[in-house]
Amino acid sequence: MKQLLTTLFLLLILNGYSQKSIIGFSSENTNKQLQLEKSFEENLNATNLDKWMQKMAAEPHWVGTEFGEENAKWIKSQFESWGYDTKIETYQILFPYPTERVLELTGPTQYKAKLTAVPVEGDPFTAQGDALLPSYNAFSTDGDVEAELVFVNYGIPKDYEELEKLGISVKGKIVIAKYQGSWRGIKPKLAAEKGAIGCIIYSDPEDDGYGQGDVYPKGAYKNKTGVQRGSVMDMPTYPGDVLTPGYAATKDAKRLDRKDAPTITKIPVLPISYEDALPLLSALDGNVAPESWRGGLPITYHIGPGPATVHLKLTFDWKLVPAHNVIATLKGTEFPDQWVMRGNHHDAWVHGANDPISGLVALMEEARAIGELAKKGQKPKRTLVFCAWDAEEPGLIGSTEWVEDHKKELQEKVVAYINTDGNGRGFLGAGGSHSLQAMVSEVAGTVVDPQTKVSVKDRRIAANMVNGGDDSFELYALGSGSDYTPFIQHAGIAALNLGFGGENGGGEYHTIYDTYPHYKRFKDPEFGYGVALANTAGLITLRLANADIIPLNFSQWHSTISNYLTEIIDETESMRKEVLKHNKMVSQNSYTLAADPTKKVKAPTKKELIPYIDFSPLQNELVTLNETIAAFEKINTASLSKKSIEELNKRLMKAEQMLTSEKGLPRRPWFKHQIYAPGFYTGYGVKTLPGVREAIEQENWVEAQEQIKILTNTFKNFNTYIKDITNDLK
Numbered sequence: 001m002k003q004l005l006t007t008l009f010l011l012l013i014l015n016g017y018s019q020k021s022i023i024g025f026s027s028e029n030t031n032k033q034l035q036l037e038k039s040f041e042e043n044l045n046a047t048n049l050d051k052w053m054q055k056m057a058a059e060p061h062w063v064g065t066e067f068g069e070e071n072a073k074w075i076k077s078q079f080e081s082w083g084y085d086t087k088i089e090t091y092q093i094l095f096p097y098p099t100e101r102v103l104e105l106t107g108p109t110q111y112k113a114k115l116t117a118v119p120v121e122g123d124p125f126t127a128q129g130d131a132l133l134p135s136y137n138a139f140s141t142d143g144d145v146e147a148e149l150v151f152v153n154y155g156i157p158k159d160y161e162e163l164e165k166l167g168i169s170v171k172g173k174i175v176i177a178k179y180q181g182s183w184r185g186i187k188p189k190l191a192a193e194k195g196a197i198g199c200i201i202y203s204d205p206e207d208d209g210y211g212q213g214d215v216y217p218k219g220a221y222k223n224k225t226g227v228q229r230g231s232v233m234d235m236p237t238y239p240g241d242v243l244t245p246g247y248a249a250t251k252d253a254k255r256l257d258r259k260d261a262p263t264i265t266k267i268p269v270l271p272i273s274y275e276d277a278l279p280l281l282s283a284l285d286g287n288v289a290p291e292s293w294r295g296g297l298p299i300t301y302h303i304g305p306g307p308a309t310v311h312l313k314l315t316f317d318w319k320l321v322p323a324h325n326v327i328a329t330l331k332g333t334e335f336p337d338q339w340v341m342r343g344n345h346h347d348a349w350v351h352g353a354n355d356p357i358s359g360l361v362a363l364m365e366e367a368r369a370i371g372e373l374a375k376k377g378q379k380p381k382r383t384l385v386f387c388a389w390d391a392e393e394p395g396l397i398g399s400t401e402w403v404e405d406h407k408k409e410l411q412e413k414v415v416a417y418i419n420t421d422g423n424g425r426g427f428l429g430a431g432g433s434h435s436l437q438a439m440v441s442e443v444a445g446t447v448v449d450p451q452t453k454v455s456v457k458d459r460r461i462a463a464n465m466v467n468g469g470d471d472s473f474e475l476y477a478l479g480s481g482s483d484y485t486p487f488i489q490h491a492g493i494a495a496l497n498l499g500f501g502g503e504n505g506g507g508e509y510h511t512i513y514d515t516y517p518h519y520k521r522f523k524d525p526e527f528g529y530g531v532a533l534a535n536t537a538g539l540i541t542l543r544l545a546n547a548d549i550i551p552l553n554f555s556q557w558h559s560t561i562s563n564y565l566t567e568i569i570d571e572t573e574s575m576r577k578e579v580l581k582h583n584k585m586v587s588q589n590s591y592t593l594a595a596d597p598t599k600k601v602k603a604p605t606k607k608e609l610i611p612y613i614d615f616s617p618l619q620n621e622l623v624t625l626n627e628t629i630a631a632f633e634k635i636n637t638a639s640l641s642k643k644s645i646e647e648l649n650k651r652l653m654k655a656e657q658m659l660t661s662e663k664g665l666p667r668r669p670w671f672k673h674q675i676y677a678p679g680f681y682t683g684y685g686v687k688t689l690p691g692v693r694e695a696i697e698q699e700n701w702v703e704a705q706e707q708i709k710i711l712t713n714t715f716k717n718f719n720t721y722i723k724d725i726t727n728d729l730k
């Protein structure tokens with residue numbers, strides 16, 4: 001109750017006793033909306049989240065399991081009981097199940113990896129034995145290889161640069177990489193490009209084991225047997241079903257031959273625990289690993305290659321399994337053909353109490369509370385579509401197939417897609433389309449943080465400032481890693497991703513330890529942040545659903561995009577300086593003179609100079625765009641007729657689509673958005689203005705200049721679009 005009063009108090013302060021209108025609403029409708037939001041908040045109940053998590057995380061439920069299907073059916077029945085028109089849409093997707101996993105050290109000593117996490121006291125879910133999914137990386141290819149081992153740190157591009165300096169090649173070898181530092185799928189992708197024939201990924205205790213805190217069951221961190229499962233599909237090329245790129249995996253869809261599927265890895269890859277990694281790493285010799293590469297194991301980290309040799313054998317049962325998406329609709333009273341979408345996945349690697357159930361129960365509680373209001377006659381003006389996706393874990397498959405299936409209709413009807421996934425205690429993280437930033441910031445200013453009772457926005461800003469940031473509320477840019485990807489990056493639909501975290505550290509991610517007891521002890525024991533998430537996402541959903549004018553703000557968008565361009569220009573300059581310095585050091589023999597003469601280090605050679613790039617077309621276009629946006633924002637919307645507003649909304653809904661190009665990004669046409677994409681060599685990590693940025697990072701100067709042209713055209717089209725709207729409203 002205290003929390004509610006505080007919320008109301010904050011609302012009153014922030015809105016000047018509701019005289020000031022909220023973004024997108026007239027002052028009259030602002031009051032109505034705030035009343036509705038108050039009823040919604042009062043309706044949220046933490047007990048439901050707790051109860052539903054216990055039910056849905058009771059057994060393992062990866063895609064294709066019986067329990068997963070039971071969950072989907074139960075979610076559907078819940079939505080129906082809340083008044084939603086609900087269906088299950090099923091796709092037939094390729095999903096590999098491991099049938100043989102062998103990893104052994106064959107020389108100079110012998111060790112057979114156990115590849116099994118142990119049950120722990122106080123957590124009966126970890127003792128379900130064969131019901132638990134064996135630890136593996138989905139979409140590793142089958143393979144049977146034996147070779148010398150090389151330690152490659154995190155296995156990211158800069159680690160291979162370091163290896164090259166040391167004169168070490170991974171060609172024909174098996175690499176062992178630490179889990180963090182990049183999205184896991186990048187490790188086998190890069191290793192294969194460098195000529196390795198196998199890849200092992202292990203969780204170093206320094207990253208999420210005893211180096212961080214007590215291990216499970218005493219604490220939240222990874223014990224010596226815990227293994228992170230996860231997909232290694234080449235998602236930066238395209239996510240979703242590997243056999244049906246760009247179209248839906250329906251029963252009768254034409255499918256690629258598995259050997260032709262470009263997103264399955266080229267070499268076998270297996271994740272292991274630090275207990276299993278220790279004998280392998282101990283058996284390495286050769287160069288001692290650079291200081292920054294050393295982890296938390298009680299050994300001297302060597303790189304090899306060898307003398308350790310390992311044998312890795314993996315076989316999978318490659319079969320089609322059904323992926324069940326639950327789609328629940330509450331029809332809008334005024335604009336039924338304008339949809340506000342809200343989604344979270346329901347499949348997990350094992351029990352998935354945190355990932356994804358903690359986010360799913362928040363979504364369900366929002367839907368229930370909104371359903372209650374609708375039953376009392378307070379229905380949304382626009383249609384709400386709630387989705388519980390299947391097969392997110394193996395590669396965003398359920399949502400991708402659904403978006404590919406309905407792409408045309410979605411591009412006509414969807415106002416925005418709001419995503420959540422695992423949730424915990426701490427600070428609001430919000431990412432997405434920057435035209436939505438102002439509205440999200442306004443909502444975050446009204447939601448109360450359950451621990452400190454200030455707004456979740458103030459708490460976020462406090463954390464930013466303490467960590468060296470400034471005092472503004474900003475959305476981060478979306479890379480990949482959850483179900484927003486097909487919406488924003490493929491269909492060009494404005495999207496958000498929301499979640500709380502930062503005070504819920506642990507090592508349970510994708511292991512058998514992500515269970516209800518673990519969640520209750522270490523994540524969000526009272527589900528206070530579950531309710532805060534339902535509150536934040538629910539208010540955003542309701543504002544988008546009821547706004548008189550769709551709440552987009554392009555001046556904040558413009559300043560963010562301009563910053564991205566400045567960043568790229570600055571980075572190009574520092575690359576230039578570095579190359580000049582490097583070449584000078586090569587001429588002066590500095591590398592050799594600075595090295596220990598008793599150690600073998602390959603002297604580097606001169607690098608190609610960085611040419612001057614002409615960014616002016618982009619800079620000029622951003623100036624023009626700034627003027628256009630200023631003119632658009634000067635329109636007095638209060639004087640517009642109902643018909644003009646309807647017309648305006650129809651066009652605002654599609655504004656984000658103007659930022660895509662049908663041709664897509666170089667070498668990955670599935671990714672159409674020109675502002676945000678997951679990095680080709682970072683995976684989940686975002687690359688903003690990706691066409692230009694990645695060409696420069698890869699030192700492909702011809703492509704950089706081409707991509708500047710393409711992006712300039714994107715800005716030009718966007719400019720024309722906003723200008724036309726403005727002119728038509730005058």
Ligand SMILES: [Zn+2]
Pocket residue numbers: 345355356392421422
């Ligand atoms: Zn997840």
